[in-house]
Amino acid sequence: MFDSVRVRLTLWYAGVLTLVLVAFAVGVYKLFERQAFSRIDSELAAVLQVASLSLNHEIEEHEGQALGEDSFRMVLRTMHHTTFPRQGIAVYRGDERVALKAAYNGLTPPAEFDAPSQPAFFTHGDHRVAGLRVNVSYAHAVYRVVTTQSMQETLSELASLRRTLYITVPVTVLIAALVGYLLARKTLHPVVAMSEKVDRISSTTLTARIETPNANDELGRLAATFNRLLGRLEASFEQQRQFMADASHELRTPVSVSRTAAQVTLEADHRSDEEYREALGIIDKQMTRLTRVVNDLFLLARADAGAAAVHKRMFYLDETLRDSVKAARMLASGKNVSVTYPELPESPFDGDEDLIRQLTLLLLDNAVKYTPSGGSVYVDFTASESRYRIVVTDTGIGIPVEAQPKVFERFFRVDKARSRSQYGASGGAGLGLSIGRWIAEAHGGSVQLERSSASGSVFVVELPGSASAA
Numbered sequence: 001m002f003d004s005v006r007v008r009l010t011l012w013y014a015g016v017l018t019l020v021l022v023a024f025a026v027g028v029y030k031l032f033e034r035q036a037f038s039r040i041d042s043e044l045a046a047v048l049q050v051a052s053l054s055l056n057h058e059i060e061e062h063e064g065q066a067l068g069e070d071s072f073r074m075v076l077r078t079m080h081h082t083t084f085p086r087q088g089i090a091v092y093r094g095d096e097r098v099a100l101k102a103a104y105n106g107l108t109p110p111a112e113f114d115a116p117s118q119p120a121f122f123t124h125g126d127h128r129v130a131g132l133r134v135n136v137s138y139a140h141a142v143y144r145v146v147t148t149q150s151m152q153e154t155l156s157e158l159a160s161l162r163r164t165l166y167i168t169v170p171v172t173v174l175i176a177a178l179v180g181y182l183l184a185r186k187t188l189h190p191v192v193a194m195s196e197k198v199d200r201i202s203s204t205t206l207t208a209r210i211e212t213p214n215a216n217d218e219l220g221r222l223a224a225t226f227n228r229l230l231g232r233l234e235a236s237f238e239q240q241r242q243f244m245a246d247a248s249h250e251l252r253t254p255v256s257v258s259r260t261a262a263q264v265t266l267e268a269d270h271r272s273d274e275e276y277r278e279a280l281g282i283i284d285k286q287m288t289r290l291t292r293v294v295n296d297l298f299l300l301a302r303a304d305a306g307a308a309a310v311h312k313r314m315f316y317l318d319e320t321l322r323d324s325v326k327a328a329r330m331l332a333s334g335k336n337v338s339v340t341y342p343e344l345p346e347s348p349f350d351g352d353e354d355l356i357r358q359l360t361l362l363l364l365d366n367a368v369k370y371t372p373s374g375g376s377v378y379v380d381f382t383a384s385e386s387r388y389r390i391v392v393t394d395t396g397i398g399i400p401v402e403a404q405p406k407v408f409e410r411f412f413r414v415d416k417a418r419s420r421s422q423y424g425a426s427g428g429a430g431l432g433l434s435i436g437r438w439i440a441e442a443h444g445g446s447v448q449l450e451r452s453s454a455s456g457s458v459f460v461v462e463l464p465g466s467a468s469a470a
Contacts, residue, residue: 005184005188006188007181009180010177010180010184013176013180014180017173017176021172021173025168025169028165029158032157036154040128040149040151041130044128044129044147044149047087047089048119048132048145048147050083051080051091052145054075054080055134055136055143055145056138058071058072058075064139072099073099080101084101084147085103086104086149087149088101088102088103088148089101090146091146092143092146093143093144097111098143103148103150107127107149109131109146110124110129111146113129113131113144113146114131114144116133117132117133119131120132123151124148126150126151126155127150128149129146129148130148132145133145191219194223203237206233206234206237209227209230210223211223242411243410250411251290251293251294258282258283258287258290261279261283262283264279293431296431299435300435300438310352310355310443311354312350313350315349315353316346317356317463318345318346318347320360321341321360321390323357324357324361325339325379327364328361328365332368335373337368337371337375337377338376339364339379340376340379341381342379347383349388349463349464355439356439356463358436359447360461363390364377364379365432366432366433367393367394367396367459370396370397371394372397375394375396375456376394377393378393379391383465386465387462387465388463390462391459391460392458392460392461393457394457395456396457398453399449399452399457404449409430410430410434411430411431433447440462443463445462445464447459447460
């Protein structure tokens with residue numbers, strides 16, 4: 001039961017509400033109780049004041065203690081009996097009670113209360129008692145005025161308030177918990193629907209999406225997040241399926257060619273040495289291509305898993321770039337393509353020299369491969385404290401506009417009918433630029449196609465500069 005979010009929300013809501021209501025009820029009760037007792041004390045203080053003033057006045061007016069006390073008793077029986085019907089009043093001189101007025105319910109003040117010079121209050125049983133010591137200067141006498149009042153009415157009101165709170169608080173919590181549960185159930189219903197919808201989605205139904213009735217609230221944003229996640233999963237699965245299909249095609253072709261060459265050679269009982277050598281040459285060529293594709297796939301798989309090793313050390317980037325240009329010139333000599341580069345400044349770099357050489361070679365190889373006879377390839381290199389910039393420009397056939405965003409995708413080739421037998425990091429499988437992008441990013445840099453048209457293409461590599469290397 002407690003595994004349900006709705007139940008837990010309801011319990012938390014009911015618990016917090018209970019604490020708040022209990023605190024509120026206790027506060028209300030204490031405030032009402034204090035005000036009730038304060039009202040009683042105010043009434044008793046008024047009785048003490050009036051009684052003491054009356055006592056002083058009667059004794060002074062009759063210029064005698066005995067006559068004054070007798071007149072005061074008459075005032076108690078007449079005037080004060082009507083003025084203070086609920087309070088009992090007693091006046092003591094020493095242990096002798098001089099005057100007494102009982103309350104309407106017969107309640108009389110206790111005699112043992114030693115009243116101070118200021119009004120003092122205490123609770124005795126179910127009634128409140130107040131006392132005051134009065135000095136009558138004319139008679140040089142000290143009196144104690146004691147008054148009392150029943151608290152039955154106040155206690156009854158407090159008991160009624162307690163009963164009301166005992167009933168109101170649980171009923172309010174129960175109603176609020178029920179409403180809270182229904183509200184939580186209604187609020188979380190879209191979440192349950194999302195969960196059920198997502199649970200039904202499999203690898204074959206990744207095109208499904210979660211409905212978002214209100215895209216601006218929290219649940220709408222959650223549904224949008226799920227939809228974006230499903231979109232990424234769909235793209236990833238599609239890329240994986242395409243990758244597997246392309247990889248199967250790339251691996252199947254050399255295997256098929258090798259098997260055909262072997263079968264054709266073995267069909268005849270006798271073959272000349274030249275025929276065997278030709279068949280083995282075909283098989284060796286296809287196995288070389290197959291090995292290159294497998295190695296590239298393995299490198300990309302390790303890169304995706306974050307396990308590809310990058311062995312960084314200090315070397316000079318200008319020397320590596322110069323060696324790559326010399327190798328590209330050898331490839332370009334057979335096509336009558338010129339490869340030129342400016343004077344290269346000394347450029348220390350902290351990275352994997354083999355990977356950087358592979359990156360520059362594949363860019364130069366692509367430039368030479370797709371540049372027609374009589375064309376040119378130019379390598380520009382700029383160095384600064386913050387970055388190195390390598391620009392490879394060719395006068396080749398260019399890349400169609402619709403294909404330019406896809407040139408770094410795996411197994412993507414603009415013209416799949418091109419020869420795959422030429423030298424290059426990718427071996428014509430469409431993996432070279434994908435590997436090149438990973439090499440640049442693994443060194444904190446980037447590689448991108450800056451522009452491409454019928455007059456040629458420009459690829460730009462940016463790497464951290466000499467300050468980072470230092």
